[in-house]
Amino acid sequence: MSTAVLALSQRLRRVPLSVIVVSVIFLVIVLLAIFAPWVAPADPNRQNLLGRLKPPGFEMRGITYWLGTDDLGRDLLSRTLYGAGVSLSVAVLSVVVSSLVGVTLGMIAGWFRGEIEILIMRLVDIMMSIPAILLAVLTVAVLGPGFLKLVLVLGLTRWPRYTRVAYAQTLQVANLPFIKASELAGAGAARILFHHILPNIAGPVLIVATAEFGLMILMEAGLSFLGLGIQPPASSWGSIMSVGRQYIERAWWIVAFPGACLFLLVFSVNVLGDWLRDQLDPRSRTR
Amino acid sequence: MSEPMKSSKTGHVLEIRDVAVHFGGRGGLLGKSGPVVKAVNGVDLDIARGETVALVGESGCGKSTLSNAIVGLQAPISGSVRISGDEVVGASRRELNDIRRKVQMIFQDPALSLDPRSTVGATIGEPLIVRGVAKGKALKERVATLLQQVGLRPEHADRYPHQFSGGQRQRVVIARALALEPDLLICDEPVSALDVSVRAQILNLLVALQKRTGVSYLFVSHDLGVVRHICDRVVVMYLGRFVEMADRDTFFANPKHPYTKALMSAVPEADPEVQRAKQRFILSGELPSPSNIPSGCAFHTRCPLATEICSRERPELTPRADGARVACHHA
Numbered sequence: 001m002s003t004a005v006l007a008l009s010q011r012l013r014r015v016p017l018s019v020i021v022v023s024v025i026f027l028v029i030v031l032l033a034i035f036a037p038w039v040a041p042a043d044p045n046r047q048n049l050l051g052r053l054k055p056p057g058f059e060m061r062g063i064t065y066w067l068g069t070d071d072l073g074r075d076l077l078s079r080t081l082y083g084a085g086v087s088l089s090v091a092v093l094s095v096v097v098s099s100l101v102g103v104t105l106g107m108i109a110g111w112f113r114g115e116i117e118i119l120i121m122r123l124v125d126i127m128m129s130i131p132a133i134l135l136a137v138l139t140v141a142v143l144g145p146g147f148l149k150l151v152l153v154l155g156l157t158r159w160p161r162y163t164r165v166a167y168a169q170t171l172q173v174a175n176l177p178f179i180k181a182s183e184l185a186g187a188g189a190a191r192i193l194f195h196h197i198l199p200n201i202a203g204p205v206l207i208v209a210t211a212e213f214g215l216m217i218l219m220e221a222g223l224s225f226l227g228l229g230i231q232p233p234a235s236s237w238g239s240i241m242s243v244g245r246q247y248i249e250r251a252w253w254i255v256a257f258p259g260a261c262l263f264l265l266v267f268s269v270n271v272l273g274d275w276l277r278d279q280l281d282p283r284s285r286t287r
Numbered sequence: 288m289s290e291p292m293k294s295s296k297t298g299h300v301l302e303i304r305d306v307a308v309h310f311g312g313r314g315g316l317l318g319k320s321g322p323v324v325k326a327v328n329g330v331d332l333d334i335a336r337g338e339t340v341a342l343v344g345e346s347g348c349g350k351s352t353l354s355n356a357i358v359g360l361q362a363p364i365s366g367s368v369r370i371s372g373d374e375v376v377g378a379s380r381r382e383l384n385d386i387r388r389k390v391q392m393i394f395q396d397p398a399l400s401l402d403p404r405s406t407v408g409a410t411i412g413e414p415l416i417v418r419g420v421a422k423g424k425a426l427k428e429r430v431a432t433l434l435q436q437v438g439l440r441p442e443h444a445d446r447y448p449h450q451f452s453g454g455q456r457q458r459v460v461i462a463r464a465l466a467l468e469p470d471l472l473i474c475d476e477p478v479s480a481l482d483v484s485v486r487a488q489i490l491n492l493l494v495a496l497q498k499r500t501g502v503s504y505l506f507v508s509h510d511l512g513v514v515r516h517i518c519d520r521v522v523v524m525y526l527g528r529f530v531e532m533a534d535r536d537t538f539f540a541n542p543k544h545p546y547t548k549a550l551m552s553a554v555p556e557a558d559p560e561v562q563r564a565k566q567r568f569i570l571s572g573e574l575p576s577p578s579n580i581p582s583g584c585a586f587h588t589r590c591p592l593a594t595e596i597c598s599r600e601r602p603e604l605t606p607r608a609d610g611a612r613v614a615c616h617h618a
Contacts, residue, residue, distance in 0.1 A: 176399050176400075177394040177395075177396065177399045177400040178399060178400050178401055178402045178410075180360065180392070180394070180400075181392065181394070181400055181460070181463065182402070182413060183360070184358055184360075184387050184390075184391055184392055185387075185391075185413045185414035185417060185418075185463070185466075185467075186384050186387060186388075186414055186417045186418050187413060187417045188417070191417060195405075196402050196404075196405070199402075199404035199405075200402070200403065200404055
């Protein structure tokens with residue numbers, strides 16, 4: 001028991017302070033998002049038209065609005081807390097969908113080469129030459145708005161970057177002798193791709209994923225702003241900020257607090273991603 | 288000890304007949320056909336059970352291409368490669384997979400021939416897993432035995448390649464190659480990436496394993512010192528063809544082809560007296576491009592003995608009195 005604790009503390013000591021700090025930030029945001037219904041001081045959708053656009057700390061009828069109110073007099077703290085869950089789950093799910101699709105296609109193009117490679121990579125070129133937001137708008141316009149559709153749209157329009165990275169990395173790794181050795185050992189394509197190539201290209205893919213994670217939150221915000229994402233009265237950080245943008249001269253807090261949360265979340269994910277990539281590399285795990 | 292010229296079909300783990308491997312030639316940029324690179328140009332070779340044959344030549348002569356053709360990683364345009372009687376050329380994926388039980392390969396750089404994300408145990412066990420030979424406890428035991436055979440300890444199975452030295456990594460590579468108990472092991476410069484101090488250890492390990500298992504080696508190398516140490520027979524390759532083939536002792540005592548002589552004179556002697564007294568046989572010029580092989584004898588552009596016939600007629604490998612076979616008009 002005590003040796004286990006000792007081992008844990010020794011392992012923790014090797015974790016850099018910055019990583020511990022951002023992990024705490026990340027965990028707090030995630031926990032707040034999950035427990036928003038219990039943590040939030042008020043109903044995020046209850047309007048108080050007499051208390052519109054009030055600054056942080058505003059008090060009315062015995063309720064304190066710690067982060068102020070928005071254009072409809074709704075409690076900004078509660079809306080931010082509820083919005084966290086929406087923003088997080090859209091970002092996480094769409095990153096999962098797009099990376100699964102993108103990495104698989106990239107590995108297939110890089111491993112099998114030939115016609116399938118041309119097909120996939122030209123498709124990537126086409127996808128990347130269309131502005132992502134336009135593509136997303138078009139797709140939502142056809143499918144209609146909604147949470148799951150939003151995830152699908154983001155996931156299925158954002159895969160080309162993963163494909164590019166996975167493809168380039170696969171080309172590189174596929175030429176290494178250990179892949180040749182696996183082929184000689186009798187390993188099939190599926191085993192080589194998922195057993196040997198995937199773990200060896202995971203680092204760069206993870207970097208793309210953490211960068212995309214922040215982008216997904218912003219994309220969701222943009223689409224919600226256009227009325228194609230999360231439908232009111234439900235809130236996400238993006239939709240709160242989009243609305244707040246119009247009032248930024250009179251009520252800075254509407255944009256500032258969800259914006260700060262967004263910044264903290266994306267920043268901590270990026271730092272964690274870097275650290276995780278190093279941890280995934282067995283060469284850096286042991287002295 | 289071996290009789291290389293014996294034509295008997297039995298007992299040969301490798302029989303190569305007139306194998307040629309060419310690259311490119313079609314589908315170049317804008318539909319133009321690029322130059323054809325004739326990497327291997329019609330070679331014959333037999334390797335008997337338990338025999339070690341060295342394939343010697345400078346880089347770019349087609350050694351590695353020939354090795355790849357033997358294991359079916361590179362399809363020849365013509366010829367036949369048989370491993371313990373089974374034809375590799377034109378084999379289906381499934382047939383090829385079966386044949387590869389009997390032929391495995393060791394690569395030059397042990398740092399690149401092991402998956403950095405797989406434990407050593409997983410790497411050695413892979414051929415056994417994918418072929419359904421062993422799993423679970425039996426697999427673990429087999430891996431432990433293999434590790435011991437190559438001079439490592441069973442507990443090394445849980446470690447990653449980066450935790451080993453170069454020599455130890457090459458031992459792991461050898462253990463993986465031996466997992467399926469192949470008849471033939473192609474060693475592509477297995478010690479040239481290693482420190483001189485561990486080369487001898489790896490070579491001795493290969494010799495010891497051969498004694499125990501009866502495996503044959505095709506030993507691709509450009510280091511004649513190493514070749515002398517380990518081989519029964521030597522084959523010299525130049526621009527995709529064999530130019531000399533002889534038993535080791537004959538080969539080193541009496542090299543015949545001018546190219547072989549040049550290779551030999553490039554090997555430094557330990558004794559400075561001998562080194563100074565040695566007659567140097569220096570080649571002029573570079574290795575010609577395999578996409579533009581000289582007419583007649585491919586070596587005539589660099590050969591000090593070359594005469595007019597050499598650029599007209601290609602010499603065939605012909606047997607000499609001492610059993611060596613040489614492709615030269617003048618030697």
